[in-house]
Amino acid sequence: MTQLRSYQRAGVDAVFDFWAGGGENPLVEAATGTGKSVMVSTLTREVMERWPDMRVLMLVHVKELVQQNAQALLRSWPGAPVGINSAGLGRRDLRSPILFASIQSVYRQGRNLGPRDLILIDEAHLVPKAGDGMYRRLLDDLQQTVPDLRVAGFTATPYRLDSGRLDEGDDRLFSEIVFSYGIGQGIADGYLSSLVSKATDTTLDVSGVARRGGEFVAGALEAACDQDAITQAAVDELAHLGRDRRSWLLFAAGVKHAANLRDAVRARGIACEMVSGETPQGERDRIVRDFREGRLRCLTNCSVLTTGFDAPAVDLVAMLRPTLSVGLYVQIVGRGTRLASGKENCLILDYAGNVRRHGPVDAIEVRGKKDGSKPAAAEVTEVRAKECPSCSSLVALNTRVCTTCGHEWTREDAPKHDAVADAERAILSLAAPPWLEVSGLSFARHTKPGSPDSLRAEFHCGILTHRVWVCLEHGGRAAEKAAQWWRRMGGAEPVPATVEEGLERAEAELVWPHAIQARQAGKFWEIVGYRFAAGEGWSTRAVLNVEEAA
Template identity: 40%
Template sequence: MADLLTAGKMRLRDYQSEAVAATWDWMQNNDGAPIIDAAVGAGKSIIMAEIMRQAHSYQDDVRVLMLTHSSELVRQNHAKLSALMPWADSGIYSAALGKKDLQAQFLFGTIHSVWKKAYDLGRVHLILVDEAHTISRKQKTMWGRFLQDVTICNHDVRMIGLTGTPWRLDSGSLTDGDDRLFHGISYKIGILDLINRGFLVPVVTEPTGLRVDTSDVRKTAGDYNVGQLTGAVDRVTEEAVDDFIRRGGDRRSWMIFAPSIESAGHIRDAVRGRGVSCEIVTADTDSGARERILGALHRGALRSVVSVGTLTTGVDVPPVDMIVALRPTMSSALVIQMIGRGLRLSPGTRKENCLLVDYAGWLSRHGPVDLIEPPARKGSGPAPTKQCEQCDTKLPIHIMTCPTCGFEFPAVEKPEARLVASALPALSTQREPRRVRVVGVKYARHQGKNGKPDTLRVDYDTGIQTYRKWVPIEGELNARTMGRVWWSKAREPGNVNAAPASIAEALERAPSELRAPREIEIVPEGKYWSVKNMFYEAQA
């Protein structure tokens, strides 16, 4: 960690200070519990320690409870507070760590150990929840029972959640719904921002030509059935191991994610059979063995580790510079957490980036890691729809023939079992501009929002997808100038008429005065593609 610890004082990064200040501001102006959305590597333990320090400066008898699901996170978070406030009355309540200091002013605990102890804790002013996405909305859980009891004992207790993935596969965004436990995002710092600031390394991919086929794997509890998924992974294990060993030749430490202990054993044996050291870590691996394995991986004495249901949070092995995805999952949060294990800086090594070898289809299902968003909550929101490419009729997603104009939607081909998966970009900034052929153009009025003027919407039909450009015709001078430049490029050669002064005039003149480009260049902007340039037949 690049932060400096000097004489009990910690130098926070600028965004860490901003996160703390923004969260206090949110709590002063809102009821309920906020979330600090901080990606892997942001230093959530430092942010929490600073919240505790400031809370103590405001009220010297403040009682703060930090809870999470992981004993390793308890250990790490307690260590950060001890570095910042070595004089503080801090303690740990965790059976896994063999410590039960229930009365400390700043108490760090696992929910598994304290969930029945709400009435024994006494006064609590503030609860900090690390990895807040692990909390279910259901009341009949350890979290539900504890939060209900602690609120009975402390009617004015406040709560702050911290996570880099503020959503759950089973219930969507943590801040949506009447039964939500958190009520807003007080601050956000994402993966791409941390990469750009130099606090994380970028993740890169390479085409593999190999992919786990999940087309016949059924879903259980919202994700792939582990038993069937194990069989699907086993069918490609030998070929995948050959492939990632070759790709990882110049990589220092590998972390491999598998769906089950059975498949992990097959992967480990295949890796060892090719002369490469490999161990398995599962959720049931005892803490001593886990520390020995991860320590060897950190030192370079062990080349690879296969993870089953663990090593996704609370793990810091900076030298890891290759992530092998052999665990397909429907959980976008889990994908971010697994990729995140390879993004930490590793001073003293040659690590410049992290290679993601994506046999599991993480990128094809979930997209670039910095653009992944919460899934829609089950049972909420309208049914998915699509628009007819010919007449713009909105239709249910399953309709293949438009009842208005008869347009036939192209059939979606089922992918072959082993498609190239890793040719996709791992970060949105890695998507390259590309040129696509245009088969038709349509023009329409786009109504401006929030008082902004209407624009001319230009739809470029490529036969597979429609890309849109919004041309300013009315409004401020600068906008109108941009619109005139676009019009002059798009009009038929020899036409010297002045550009239209209104959207209505543009719609009237466009069909006869403007030509369809031969191709357009599209560039990535966030989750979408925008039209950058047009190429006409007369151009070279």
């Protein structure tokens, strides 16, 4: 059976708790790459265990997610009564108790699918707010048979591409967000790749581009972006900044723009292809497979790789597609957050001004109108991140102390409207602190009156010592975080239940990082990053101290 991460377990439990309290249609927010398919499969299995007569329909918009979600369920429940309905996969099952389907294949089949008590929707931000579209048509037909059917949604962006929240408005489908696990949390916990960015000299000017429905008009946007001088300058810069990166993913403003970017990259001797909605399915599958398997270093695209695309090795994302949509911005950046062997982080190059417009990706704020009407999209000249005058890092507007260099802003300071939106590390609200080489590691028992004992890990970095308190015996969220830390440091299962057991096992099991990142949190410091020597398999080399500490 699949071992759930603590947040995955918490997300599934939140859905059941919401239903137990009388709620109807919950929404789970989980960042790209954090394993929504595992949460979906666990929820499906446990629903069927509690109510064996339930009939479940799981909907997505691309065949890859149909297959991925079905396989996740079969891994945890090999005998599950699963069917698949997807033209792209060559399957047309209709009556299976658990049916995984692409919405394009079944939206006209509501009367043929039989009664469905629970609908699960992955990439739920694609469900329209108004009563139209494929999802709404199918749900309306299914409710004719089961009026009180329930819908649960999963998404990395709980707002539509026009910035409207999924849980707001009189005609919303989802009742409320019952659980959130964002990009910042995933990076801090070690489940997602860190993100960094560097300032680009080339910037796309969209100040005169018309807008409609909360987004740039497509044709006018491409005309502004697809200019040869800009393309050549951007690709020159891309080739320089990405010289040490192995897998580049470029987002273009149109089909011709994507093709021109591809040609410019090829002209510099780099293997590159492009995909768009016009690319034949077989050819698209081949190109994407070549990219995933490393035969292509670069892939350009127009509007087809923003959701449901999984290529963990991507370590450079270039935004040459300006957007007023916070959802599209987060989805684009999310393509680079998956972990992969040999990948230290993902470099985000923002030629489009999206970071300045929307703010750091882990500090997104979606603003809607109080009357429930359609929220306003971002403004072209809006500034939602500010540049540190000392080190050029970009941070959230409400930041008072720069986490990179310690510069302090006064309350009278205002963000500069000519701020460089893509300055180094701008893509995250908390800029990454420097790496400190670890010269020694030790462990001890820590006691505190009125609390259970904890395991104290001390990382010695020259004259500095940074500590982590691992609360193995505390229970609840503290114990979950202790288990995450133990696994992240290479510890074996099961996680120690006591401090004594942790001390006995630490030297043999835990891997000694050769560098850490530490960030100040109030009066104390917390370790926020670990770097391990690739392929060396270092042991802790720790001196274990089991004496009680005050």
